[in-house]
Amino acid sequence: MTVKAKKRNPLQPPDRTYLALGLEGSANKLGAGIIQHAQDGSTSVLSNIRHTYITPPGEGFQPRDTALHHRQWAMTVIQEAVEKSGVSMRDLDCICYTKGPGMGAPLQSVALVARTLSLLYDKPLVGVNHCVGHIEMGRQITGAQNPVVLYVSGGNTQVIAYSRQCYRIFGETLDIAVGNCLDRFARVINLSNDPSPGYNIEQEAKKGKRLVPLPYATKGMDVSLSGILTSIEAYTQDKRFRPHGAPEGDPEDIITPQDLCFSLQETVFSMLVEITERAMAHIGSKEVLCVGGVGCNERLQEMMGIMAAERGGRVFATDERFCIDNGIMIAQAGLLAHRMGHETPLQDSTCTQRFRTDEVHVAWRA
């Protein structure tokens, strides 16, 4: 028999106050935030500012234009974050930026800002994995100790659990991300991108009634979503489809955009809850944490909550301030790494479009 020793937390309690600036720009959100780890062990969000690049209905965001947006807004957003925090750039311990994954040009433009600030104020840089940022911020805000994490955003769909200083990926999408699937359908039915296509799908879905059949594709702990997108798009060409909804009291056999939003959410979210439950059963965990932009969808949180309750556990989620991409989560994950002695030398302060969650050495956890 092996006797399990209680693992010691490798992260020492702070011997003083630590401060970090976090910069995020891996997709169409530009964020800057300042986090504080105080000597009494508490963590405070001193500021968390975001500016989103919003494209007209029917249009996605292109890397080049998004990078331009980030360059144009960088000074304003960072300045506001510093002013709001009440600390000065000189007080910072480090400058954290998103190393990846994400879109190349927007990542580069924010990394350039981070490097400039690092040289200007003589502060060390810390390159951060975007996904780990989401996880660490979610854990911090909700207090979830060792949850199974469902990370769902425009670019990522993963079921993750912590094991031996690694965020292991138990399941993921085999093709497109769930946020991408929702966003692309929102464009097909011309929903606004303001504040986000996914938010508007959620509002429309509340008015939907009819569940249309869609392919349901889970494979073990993985999901496939591209077939669903093709099918739901095909319904907009169906004879029964009415782009402007049903006239009052119409008895006809019709399908509305609201019905399609409803069906898309019900089907896709069921798949996500199912693979999350499988991971929870596999590792024997009762907690689940939803992070990433799609994680603030209330229907997804509700379904996850029912599943978790049936297993005698609970769901943890955050609101749009922390779920949607932001600077503070980069500051949080970066400062944890920095307190473990990690920094990114200037010559290594590159970006990478592909950067898997399980490549990060999670030195700060036992």
Next chain:
Amino acid sequence: MSSTIALIESAQPISQGAEAKVYKAYLHNGGTPVLVKHRFRKQYRHPTLDATLTKSRVAGEARALLKCLRAGVNVPGVRMVDSAEGVLCIEWIDGQSVRKLLPGGEEEEELDDATDLTGESSQNAAVSSLRGYDVDELMSLIGREIGKMHQADIVHGDLTTSNMMLHSSSQGQRPRLVLIDFGLSYYSTLVEDKAVDLYVLERAFSSTHPDSEPLFASVLKAYEAQMGKEWSAIGKRLDEGAPSFRCNLKSS
């Protein structure tokens, strides 16, 4: 009350996984026992979607078992299917899970994907005799059954040592190795899918049983012999390693 529901109510709970509750029951008084697998209603899911899924999964699991049976793979026989109620009854296999027969399998039970509801204390971990088999022979049996299954183009989807049982048999007969739990199985002719099946098993071995490399090597050797010329493509895929396989931290 349907007779299927009555059957479940008379049954003895065995375990609960993510998707189904498992019971031991009797279809006829004084008959042989069966294993009842009940895919219960998922409250989070839209009722229509839930009903469709449950039905197709019960039917799918039964179909995979029947296909294996026809191909001569050792799997439990199908005794009763009620897909509308989400119930599948299969032959009860009297024996031990391979996990418990191998070193390490008794520990870290909290990592098992099912909660043990029987409360029976499991047998001593140090089963040295393995019911008359040496470990190498047991590994060969495993490799051969997986090979037969893959030759029938069934991919198991959840190959672990918990999902294999050594059937204790009557005096004089050799025990059989039986593959169970086809809940995640599917039909595929693809080399990639079969290679992933083996990779999943390798991961299960290394995370559950210490010093499992020689064990898994014996499994592969027997698998290779069973697969014949189908092996080379799968072996090649395994050697290529794992760009699409996950986590580069080993044996976590």
